[in-house]
Amino acid sequence: MSKPSFFQRSELTQVLWSFRREFITVGIFSMVANVLMLSPTLYMLQVYDRVMVSQSELTLLAMSLITLFLFGIMAFAEWMRSRLLVRTGVQLDTALGTRVFNASFESYLGQSSSGPARAFNDLIQIRQFITGNGIFAFFDAPWAPIYIAVLFFLHPMLGWLSIGFALVQMALAWFGHRRMVEPSEEAAKATSESSAYLQSKLRNAEVLESMGMVHNLHPHWADRHQKALALQSHAQSLTHRITAWSKFIRYAQQSLSLGAGALLVIDGQISPGAMIAANVLMTRALAPIDMMVGTWRAFIAARSAFDRLETLLRDYPERDAALSRVAPKGALTLRKVVASAPGRKTPILKGVSTTVAAGTVTVVLGPSGSGKSTLARTMVGIWPDVSGEVLLDGLPIESWDRTELGPYLGYLPQDIELFEGSIAENIARFGKVDSDKVIAAARSAGLHDMILRFPKGYDTPIGEAGGLLSGGQRQRIGLARAIYGDPVLVVLDEPNANLDDVGEAALVRTVQGLKEAGRTVLLVTHRPGILAVADRLLILRDGQVQADGPRDQVLAAMRATSAAAASPPGTAVAVQPA
Missing domain, CATH: 1.20.1560.10 (ABC transporter type 1, transmembrane domain)
Known part of the structure; x- marks a missing residue:
């Protein structure tokens, strides 16, 4: 009793x-x-x-x-x-x-x-x-x-x-x-x-x-x-x-x-x-x-x-230490997700539902303030005020032990946060530094040659919050950290915001490599160059899904809508079915 x-x-x-x-x-x-x-x-x-x-x-x-x-x-x-x-x-x-x-x-x-x-x-x-x-x-x-x-x-x-x-x-x-x-x-x-x-x-x-x-x-x-x-x-x-x-x-x-x-x-x-x-x-x-x-x-x-x-x-109770799950494959499902913030009358995300198959690349588009970054945080389970369901391989993402789930997730936030230590320690997420994995992540991010030009290579200290690096360097190190250890789900929020043409080309190759390896990638961006490797497009407007589907189908629908808006009144526009 x-x-x-x-x-x-x-x-x-x-x-x-x-x-x-x-x-x-x-x-x-x-x-x-x-x-x-x-x-x-x-x-x-x-x-x-x-x-x-x-x-x-x-x-x-x-x-x-x-x-x-x-x-x-x-x-x-x-x-x-x-x-x-x-x-x-x-x-x-x-x-x-x-x-x-x-x-x-x-x-x-x-x-x-x-x-x-x-x-x-x-x-x-x-x-x-x-x-x-x-x-x-x-x-x-x-x-x-x-x-x-x-x-x-x-x-x-x-x-x-x-x-x-x-x-x-x-x-x-x-x-x-x-x-x-x-x-x-x-x-x-x-x-x-x-x-x-x-x-x-x-x-x-x-x-x-x-x-x-x-x-x-x-x-x-x-x-x-x-x-x-x-x-x-x-x-x-x-x-x-x-x-x-x-x-x-x-x-x-x-x-x-x-x-x-x-x-x-x-x-x-x-x-x-x-x-x-x-x-x-x-x-x-x-x-x-x-x-x-x-x-x-x-x-x-x-x-x-x-x-x-x-x-x-x-x-914030302790997670059950005995709870151990099978390694996820990266399938992500959102059902009627509503994300709110303190002091805000209306939710940021308003009933977002979508399904992301494992091994696909989904690009999230939308104007500023549409909720793209909030959606990215929600997908990795770090947005605090969420209702609805965020499921990873059919299981609520909040039910996972974060220490156990962490190696299977890669996340690059819009505001890059690096920590005082060496480049290798930052890429390795401050765990045990596996040199082979660190170099592999740096190569995938197109970063290896740049690191070798530093005075101490991978052991170069970056200072507090990465203050000794440029914005583009911080972003590429953050990308290497996100893909370190070959995670099954990678969420990238504006990964090309501070990149030049060479850096963006390296990003495209990185995403293409993740796709070929069967990893699930969700990428938030404003720039169209990355669309070539996308399987699906998800377009947000005012916290709601405006379009969601295969890339070519969504792009065709958007072109048809733009053409209809640009045509004189009474002119018929033929839209071929997808």
């Missing part, structure tokens, strides 16, 4: 629960350390009430040695629990690193507001919290009643005084939580948005500088920055106010506990040694609560990071 959903743990909670033995061990070491914290109190009592009265140096030596031994055990327990928590933090990162990496990239493709960097920052924040001082307050707090019980043993008045201060500090912690959560989260969000806005503009620094746009963009960034500063100032003001009240309560507690002890000594109810010990003991009893107040902001940040990570892992 399955458990109710109330008792079902999230993936992140399950991972943390898997470290319960480590946390229990930390709790045991915390118990030892906190119990031995009574050693200074007992030592003071013995020194003031026994050694000072008996004047026995031997008793003082024995008590000092015993106390030093207990201090050694306490220090060992403190060191062990710190070391265990640090090791647990590393294991937590190891257990979740790959999952967060994969889920964060999926969320970024899904146009989520938080990207991979934010997700890893959340993981680091959780790891730092469970290895920092804040977590010790939660392990030490359950032992505060023991110290308070000892205070009651010394005198009930001291016990009730410690309870009163504990309640005041707990109220302050609750007040701080209620007042600080929302401002801290808003400040963190605004700071992140301001930083992300600036980073996105720095990626296009050359364009901004060349056209004098930096000055125009500064006010837009300044508005975001000033908003973040105002929210940070408000959150920090609350933090400082609560910290000031916490200090006042702590100092008042130290002084009033000493004054109460002195009053009891005057009345003869406790000894001077008990007065000093009670002061130290009360400070120790309230230290965990005081530490909670001091680390409350870190706790709020860690809790927010936990909630975001929990949502991320829930929305």
